Amino acid sequence: MSIRQGLLALLAQQPMFGAQLRAEFEARTGGTWPLNVGQVYSTLSRLERDGLVEAAGGPDEDGRIAYRLTDQGQQVVGRWWLTPVDRTDHPRDELTIKLALAVTVPGVDVPAVVQAQRTQTLRSLRDLTRLKQRATDADDLAWLLVLDNLVFAAEAEVRWLDHVEARLLRRARDPRPAAPASDAVDATEQVRR
Numbered sequence: 001m002s003i004r005q006g007l008l009a010l011l012a013q014q015p016m017f018g019a020q021l022r023a024e025f026e027a028r029t030g031g032t033w034p035l036n037v038g039q040v041y042s043t044l045s046r047l048e049r050d051g052l053v054e055a056a057g058g059p060d061e062d063g064r065i066a067y068r069l070t071d072q073g074q075q076v077v078g079r080w081w082l083t084p085v086d087r088t089d090h091p092r093d094e095l096t097i098k099l100a101l102a103v104t105v106p107g108v109d110v111p112a113v114v115q116a117q118r119t120q121t122l123r124s125l126r127d128l129t130r131l132k133q134r135a136t137d138a139d140d141l142a143w144l145l146v147l148d149n150l151v152f153a154a155e156a157e158v159r160w161l162d163h164v165e166a167r168l169l170r171r172a173r174d175p176r177p178a179a180p181a182s183d184a185v186d187a188t189e190q191v192r193r
Contacts, residue, residue: 003035003043005080008052008069012077015056015068018044030146052076095157099164110168118161125154 003025010016010024018040025035044067047053052073056066069077095117102108128151135144 003039004047005077007040007043007047008073008077008080011053011067011069012074015066017060017064017066019064021067028142030143032146032150047073103168111165114161114165114168118158121154121157121161125151125158128154 006025006029007021010021010028016024018037021044022035022037022040025040026033044053048055048067051070053067054070056068059065099110099113102110102113128147132147132151135147
């Protein structure tokens with residue numbers, strides 16, 4: 001999801017000022033994606049340029065301008081809600097890239113990198129689990145969904161790190177020559193298609 005789509009989704013509810021959009025975006029994403037107000041206003045400028053939002057009247061007594069969706073903006077939001085998220089479109093996960101680089105750079109203790117990450121991920125999972133245990137059905141549904149996702153993602157990351165470690169052990173027992181980097185790029189392009 002982009003900030004652009006998030007702001008459009010919020011404006012579909014009602015006109016808002018930039019600071020309101022920032023606060024709503026952060027609140028509704030459980031604080032997992034903090035924005036600065038400059039990002040919000042630069043995005044609003046582009047949305048206005050693209051005909052998706054417009055000023056909802058003149059400035060208020062504090063000089064703030066509320067924005068609202070145009071008809072075209074409403075259509076874009078409606079399509080966005082019904083468009084599935086393509087997980088292969090943005091495979092830029094920092095940990096994945098870090099480990100991919102680690103296995104290709106001589107002298108990096110890759111098992112130590114994996115173990116350090118596993119320790120941190122397990123610590124995060126413990127903290128998230130405590131938060132989840134304290135949560136009640138009366139808590140904000142958006143926060144509960146974000147919290148569930150964070151727990152599931154941490155659990156998946158631990159499983160993936162176990163897999164990485166097992167693969168490293170298999171490779172150490174049966175070393176093969178590395179494939180050219182261009183082959184890996186071709187394989188990634190095939191996954192995206």
